[in-house]
Amino acid sequence: MMLDTGFLKRIAPYIEPLTKEELAEYIAEGEESVRIREAEGVSPAEYLQLVENIGLYLGKTTGAGFDSHYQKIPLRNDKTLLVIQLPGGGNMNVFLTSEGKMILDTGYGCYFNDCERMLRSVGAGDFSDVKFVVCTHGDADHCGAAGHFPVLPVMHPVTKALLEDGSRGYASPNGREILEKFYTTTINTYSRMNVPATVRFCKTEPIGKRGLFSVIDTFAFADMRFEVWASLGGHIAGQVFLYEPDEGLLFTSDALLNFATLTKERADYSSIADSMIGSVNVNSETARIERRELMRIAKELDSELKLTGRRLLICCGHGAVSILDENGMLSPYSEPLYYAAGSS
Template identity: 50%
Template sequence: MSAKYVTTSFQKKVTPYLTTFNDAEKKQFYLDADEAVKELVSMGKDPKQVLWVMQSIGLYLYGNAGKNFYVDYQKIVLSDTCVLWSMQPPGGGCIHLFQTPEGKLLIDAGYGVNYDDWLKTLADLGLGDFSDVKYVLCTHGDADHVGMTGHMPVPPFVHPTTKEILENGSRSFASTNDLVLLEHVYTTTVNTFSQLAFPKEYILSKTDPLRMRGIFPVIDEIRFAGLRFEVWESLGGHLAGQLFFYEPEVGLLFTSDAVLNFATLTPWRLVYGSIPDYLITTVNINSEIGRYERTELMKLAGELDAELRKKGQRLRLCCGHGAVSVLDEAGRLSVSDPVIHYSRRRHTERLHDLFTKVSWRIKRRFI
């Protein structure tokens, strides 16, 4: 079969992002990508724009790596011995890092392409490196939440379905969208372009419910350095096997990608984050369930916050993307702690022009 849409020019542009592929794998990727473009064209999308959006994944990730890497972070002192650092990279999900005398615990692990950037960032912030990480808790199997797990000194804690998704190579597991090809090509593109470092081993969560929190089964518990995380199983709106983590003593709810504080995302993060909507039509494998989950999470968050207020505390919602937030009097997300910008250097005009071009191409469709 010959490619109709994936031109030699496109192949040359994305080849630098396919560093883990041999020639046969590259050929298969181009053929699969061509079929994906064909499917999107049948939905009324322009083939040249589709190829540009695919290429822009690599352009954005590599353009914001190295000297151009930056982080917006919140340093939240939980006790004399425990500090939560919630850190937003240029693209992808937040990394939530607990700093304790017993070592570090991470919730989610960012893109693999930024591993060296994170090492420099942690050192600059006085956090050392990842060598003393004792736990890596992953909310779900998208590359921006599991991408560095293969570089960590301990296996990641994941839902069994997340292990299946990573081993099978497609986020379409249990999807109701009937877009298997698009999901497969998108997963391969992002995993490869972002240099996902696959773990060799996993720590699998339990799956039998211990009790319920609202509509969510509590299926496991993680204890570390005086912290106690309840592990909640999602209903699978965003991705099958997605987990939420709740620490009741200090009042932290990690909502993964079920609840995001969009108002705190920069324009560039919003544009980059809209790419899945363009290439796979929706970021959720079941949008109806995703909306229901968010409604129930916010309802439950309000109830938990009311209980914590009786003890003089507040519930912090640690989102998959965006700033750690509390609920305001109207039940909306409001930034809880100061956000500090860390950057190795200011963006160049060239990068500004690039992102403006990305914005012009795709922002008009979904922001």
């Protein structure tokens, strides 16, 4: 048995929420995942250390160890976009408006209280006035705290089906279903995913096009109106992108990342999923097509906005909010500020 008693004892605090039946299934899937990755050159010891490292990292970056880099971006009509780079996982985007807050991607469930303490520390109140929550896709670092907010989150119907299925590989057969399932159970459980049983669905029928992407819905909040674009499913099924033309904001979810702006610790943590599964994208070729198309569209939108004296702000799933530099590469829009729980 590769998931031996010593290993199971070390990860016991992280898998506590699993029922006896779920634990038995988790162990069986873990055993098979170890065998699959060993045949691909990852030793059992290395693989199991990756699994344990998820729990160790989340544990040390929650509570007193929580820190983040963040950008406060002024918008029209006294609104502010607060983009928080969480210590593990993707960004939480918080719109501060006179009509309350909008959250675009929630971060892990285990970071919810830390994020609320951070908001208070930086003078942004708390989450009690959140009026609208959008989850761009079903990975735990983008929807895992959705159940903590006072409103039902909005997501693509496929995202909800994926969450109910329990595998980020749902609807995307790629021959790595066991690896996808074991990783999903690991990250969802360790990060204390909390998604409500009832959610709100975005529409799915195309109403327009943005390049290769279908525009499937629009969301309105405060004086903003977001276009919802359906991804091609390269990273994960059900992923959506959002564009707000008046503010010039493009939210690319995990199809575009500014990896260069991550700290080494966050970059190392982000690499665990790739090492466990083989690729964090369920279809790598489709993901490459998405990245190229998003960059192409971004250049077009940026050129249009420049005519009005503005720039397109590319809000990546991970890393700093960016603009395109003279070489067409992602460059931080502003210098991120730093927050640490211990110094607040």
